[in-house]
Amino acid sequence: MxxxxxxxxxxxxxxxxxxxxxxxxxxxxxxxxxxxxxxxxxxxxxxxxxxxxxxxxxxxxxxxxxxxxxxxxxxxxxxxxxxxxxxxxxxxxxxxxxxxxxxxxxxxxxxxxxxxxxxMPFVVSEYTDFYAGKQHAQNMGAILRGSPDLPANWLHIPIGYNGRASSVVVSGTDIHRPLGQSKAPDAEVPSFGPCKRLDIELEMGAIVGTSSEMGQPITVDQADDMIFGYVLLNDWSARDIQGWEYQPLGPFQGKAFGTTISPWIVTSAALAPFRTETPARDKELLPYLTESKPGLYDIALEVTMQPEGADKATTVAQTNYSRMYYSAAQQLCHHAVGGVPMNGGDLLGSGTISGPSKSEYGSLMELSWAGREPFTLDTGETRTFIEDGDTLTLKGAAKGDGYQIGFGDCEGKILPAITNFPAK
Amino acid sequence: MxxxxxxxxxxxxxxxxxxxxxxxxxxxxxxxxxxxxxxxxxxxxxxxxxxxxxxxxxxxxxxxxxxxxxxxxxxxxxxxxxxxxxxxxxxxxxxxxxxxxxxxxxxxxxxxxxxxxxxMPFVVSEYTDFYAGKQHAQNMGAILRGSPDLPANWLHIPIGYNGRASSVVVSGTDIHRPLGQSKAPDAEVPSFGPCKRLDIELEMGAIVGTSSEMGQPITVDQADDMIFGYVLLNDWSARDIQGWEYQPLGPFQGKAFGTTISPWIVTSAALAPFRTETPARDKELLPYLTESKPGLYDIALEVTMQPEGADKATTVAQTNYSRMYYSAAQQLCHHAVGGVPMNGGDLLGSGTISGPSKSEYGSLMELSWAGREPFTLDTGETRTFIEDGDTLTLKGAAKGDGYQIGFGDCEGKILPAITNFPAK
Structure with a gap:
């Protein structure tokens, strides 16, 4: 056109x-x-x-x-x-x-x-983050538990948890390194201070446009119809804080300090030509999660990292949204089916998007294999996790014949932690 | 007066x-x-x-x-x-x-x-639920994992997770039994349908009045000063759904379908004469969680249950808010300290309040020991979990010399699940 x-x-x-x-x-x-x-x-x-x-x-x-x-x-x-x-x-x-x-x-x-x-292009009503990338879940299992086996429920449930809406910010907003509790494996007691393992998660965010009613289940098709559009989403993660806190009730302060989204809501209508099937099911899904049309989108994604003062950014990962196991419509259906009302402005993070090869890993945790394998930037510097002054950018585009549907950059720079507790 | x-x-x-x-x-x-x-x-x-x-x-x-x-x-x-x-x-x-x-x-x-x-007395900005009752955490450990040992982080962190604000309703609102996925221990695959183990959790809700800034840590004293008041809070829980979903990212649909609060916000000012110390610490807290004044309140609490058609309710538990291990101010400080902005209207659930004796257990999961020990109502009926038509009510009052500071009832009746998925 x-x-x-x-x-x-x-x-x-x-x-x-x-x-x-x-x-x-x-x-x-x-x-x-x-x-x-x-x-x-x-x-x-x-x-x-x-x-x-x-x-x-x-x-x-x-x-x-x-x-x-x-x-x-x-x-x-x-x-x-x-x-x-x-x-x-x-x-x-x-x-x-x-x-x-x-x-x-x-x-x-x-x-x-x-x-x-x-x-910010919209007021975030509530923010939910999912865990729907199979490669990511397997990588995290291998890193954290020594086995890539998926949790028993993973192939049946689009696993999610409620996140914090008040810290969702638009691209370009600086993020302070968070403070928090963590415990080194060999330490007897936890300590408190700035996060030592600061990470990103490459995700897409689906934005709910219309509401569902309290107590009323919805179908995947209805859920798909409720989705207004998509943004790129960086689920900043404090791995050391998260590692110490997340048993038994899940991620909390390790994820609370910031989530960055790209500034443009790309509508479901604009993305329609790029719809693509969720992958073959390893186990049959329960009927309520069955899709009647392709629920994912073919969107090429990229992560770049640029240290303070460097004149260019290094691409550290490239993958595609179509790598996900569950679609946003399946996630939204599962979310609403128990009766919680979903509202316009609800934001659903897809979960970290990682493909099968290392160049497709959507977090530094995976790229540096929990810090054991530093990677090198074009500047010659090495990284395991994010250092103060680093700028992390997500990019995404659905690529058509002679044109592309882009999202605009989803970018954030990490500033040092604020460590003073002001007097009352 | x-x-x-x-x-x-x-x-x-x-x-x-x-x-x-x-x-x-x-x-x-x-x-x-x-x-x-x-x-x-x-x-x-x-x-x-x-x-x-x-x-x-x-x-x-x-x-x-x-x-x-x-x-x-x-x-x-x-x-x-x-x-x-x-x-x-x-x-x-x-x-x-x-x-x-x-x-x-x-x-x-x-x-x-x-x-x-x-x-509803206020617009809920975001809802966070904690897990700060030691007896409850020990009971749940004994029931679910066969040991009352606390998680390794429990004595160091006021453990919490983000809940769903859109399903927080005022006392008197009927709640539909939720649908969801669960898996019986002996089943090969999960099934989908109405919750079979519907429960309450007796909690207090602290309401944040004033805001904190993104990136800026706060002290416990500042957190205490930000709390506007308290309500009774029933964290309705679908134990079978929760049990199947909660590893590894915590409670999600098992808690999403409804949270009931009492209609009156009792202000921190009104409760001031009833301040009481958190219990002796089993392990020393990190300095950022230290309180300079008593952070809990002496509030007598009660749970009643009334089947459909019964002419009176049965008291099934009586305990006190002072049983908690962490105060709302400590919870709010921990919540905000990593830099997430807290806002007026944020609601913090205390976690289930259970005392040391069985008559003080704040959930049916504990009262019926996961359904293994049915209890008898005054009507002669027995219960393990909630049946359709049951009305559950929380009551609370701080008792002074010749007067009491009451909260009004926190009541909800369970209606059958809505199982139809309407056409688009």
């Missing part, structure tokens, strides 16, 4: 007309508002709504002049489809000319991406 | 002038609004704010004509203290006469508790 926004037609752009991802941006001191990426520009849809060029709400209440996409998400799939259709019509080479042929409106409505600051 | 509201001076009332707990109520079709319990009445503080009798916000914006107490909570301790002082002045026998001596205003401002419907 061709756009009159020339930069959207380049094979290199992350944001062609087929993508149209949703973000929240500012260019100065004004309030954050909704925008749509197209080529190297942001379409200021809050402004276009104000001008009546985009009309979503029957009563004329603004749904886009807001610092989040939750209103649109909660409005449901008809609104999602109508907005996408309208945006394509406005931006296509041969579509509605109202914006294309109005130089003044164009100048006001299109803002260079390079000039914008991106904010 | 004596009030001119006569029913508040009875030794039997849960809501004397010393208490003044905060709830949200309606008496008809009007919007839910903030109220304060006094004797057998609710003081309509939204109305008194409108009349200018209570003034909290400098700009005159309403903080009480809202369906939640979050605005007051986030305003901070000065506002909390000012409101409590004003309420005592308005309701004390010898205080400000503006309400006491105005019959029309009194008639409008005081609503019989019996006529009111109670709603």
């Amino acid at each position: 061709k756009s009159w926004v020339e930069s959207a037609n380049s094979a290199d752009t992350q944001f062609p007309l087929n993508n149209l991802p949703y973000g929240v941006f500012t260019t100065g001191d004004e309030d954050p508002r909704c925008g749509v990426a197209i080529g190297d520009m942001i379409l200021d849809v809050a402004y276009l709504e104000e001008e009546g060029v985009i009309a979503l709400d029957e009563d004329g209440d603004p749904m886009l002049d807001l610092p989040f996409w939750n209103e649109v998400m909660e409005a449901g799939r008809e609104t999602w489809d109508a907005l996408r259709a309208r945006l394509i019509d406005l931006l296509a080479e041969d579509g509605d000319a109202v914006l294309r042929d109005d130089a003044a409106m164009r100048a006001r409505a299109l803002v260079p991406l390079a000039d914008a600051e991106m904010h | 004596k009030s001119w509201v006569e029913s508040a001076n009875s030794a039997d009332t849960q809501f004397p002038l010393n208490n003044l707990p905060y709830g949200v109520f309606t008496t008809g079709d009007e919007d839910p609004r903030c109220g304060v319990a006094i004797g057998d009445m609710i003081l309509d503080v939204a109305y008194l704010e409108e009349e200018g009798v209570i003034a909290l916000d400098e700009d005159g914006d309403p903080m009480l004509d809202l369906p939640f107490w979050n605005e007051v909570m986030e305003a901070g301790r000065e506002t909390w203290d000012a409101l409590r002082a004003r309420l005592i002045d308005l309701l004390a026998e010898d205080g400000d006469a503006v309400l006491r001596d105005d019959a029309a205003m009194r008639a409008r401002a005081l609503v019989p508790l019996a006529d009111a419907e109670m709603h």
Whole structure:
């Protein structure tokens, strides 16, 4: 599909007309508002709504002049489809000319991406993280328990745990190294201090758009229909804290201090051509988890690492979202089936995505095999875990014929721990 | 302290002038609004704010004509203290006469508790559940692992996990038995269906009032100062679902379907005279968890169970909040110390409260020793876990000299599972 926004037609752009991802941006001191990426520009849809060029709400209440996409998400799939259709019509080479042929409106409505600051694209209602990558689960078993055998329930349940929503931040937000308790294997008692084994987890985040009711189970198809879109997600992890705390009730402070997402919500609609089957089942799933259509997506993923002062980043892993064993729809169905209400703005982390070869491992824990095998960056430095000043970046794109659906970088720099406890 | 509201001076009332707990109520079709319990009445503080009798916000914006107490909570301790002082002045026998001596205003401002419907008293930002009762942890170890030995980290860390906020409901809300996966010990594969081992957990809930900053550790004293108040909390638990899912990442669907809280937030200020020390430490705590003042409260607790159609409830357990090993302030400090921002409206479950004797066990799992020892209700029926139609109620009161600080009932009735998956 061709756009009159020339930069959207380049094979290199992350944001062609087929993508149209949703973000929240500012260019100065004004309030954050909704925008749509197209080529190297942001379409200021809050402004276009104000001008009546985009009309979503029957009563004329603004749904886009807001610092989040939750209103649109909660409005449901008809609104999602109508907005996408309208945006394509406005931006296509041969579509509605109202914006294309109005130089003044164009100048006001299109803002260079390079000039914008991106904010959280939605208000996270609750955050749940899953553990649905088989290679990752096997690697962690081998590292932590000496055996790659999966837990007994793993092939039956999309295992998940509730995470902390208040520390989900947008790409570009610095993260302080967390403090916490850990215990060295040979120590008699635990100690308290900055994390010594700071890690990433390469994940996709699925964003729930519409709600389910308390007590009411849903099907996988319904769950799939509730998903508004996807982001890249870095589940920062403090391995030493996590290792000491996680028995018997699971990860808590080892995961609480930060989760970074990419700034653009890539919609399920934009990703539809890239749907791909979950892999063959090692064991038959219970009927409630059966999918009627391919639930994963073919999205190429990459992790880079750049030490403070280095002039370029090193690619440390490359894999694909299609490596996962469970889809986001299966995860959401399992999550909701017991009766908990799911809400617009709920964020579901896929679990760490690792492929079968070492170059596809989605965490430093796996890449350095728990620190036993340091790896070398292009700068010549070696790493096992993250050092202060390192910047970690996730990248992702679904690759079509002559175009790609990109997510924008999911990036975070690690700052030293804050160790002072201020007086009351 | 004596009030001119006569029913508040009875030794039997849960809501004397010393208490003044905060709830949200309606008496008809009007919007839910903030109220304060006094004797057998609710003081309509939204109305008194409108009349200018209570003034909290400098700009005159309403903080009480809202369906939640979050605005007051986030305003901070000065506002909390000012409101409590004003309420005592308005309701004390010898205080400000503006309400006491105005019959029309009194008639409008005081609503019989019996006529009111109670709603959630605050918007739950996020919900975290802890595991801080030593007797409970030992009992669960003995039941599930054959040994009462505590996990290695238990005496060092207030162990917690993130729960699901969207299914926290107010007392009186029916709960559907959840569906889920479980696997019988002798079964080869798991099955899916209604929970067969439905349970309660007797807990207190601490409500965070003011926020902490991302990346910034806090002390136990600061944490204590951030706590606005307490409620009774029933952490409904599906033991069979939980048993199959919880390794390796902790409780998830076994706890997600419902959490019930009592309707009145009893403030930290009202409970201050009942502060009591955490028990002697079995192992020295790391310095960051040290308390400078008693962190628990002497609150008598009770669990009752009433089958459908029975004319009275049976008391199945009686214990005290002071049985806990960690205080809410220690839990909140541990939660925040790694840098996750804590927010007004965060709810922290204490963990199941069980005392040393069987009559003090705070879950049916312990009372029936995992179903092996059925117990008998006053109706003559026996129980191991909850049956459809059973109503479970938690009660709690801090008992002073001639008065008590009550919480109101924390009650829920179990309805059959909804097993239909509706068409899309």
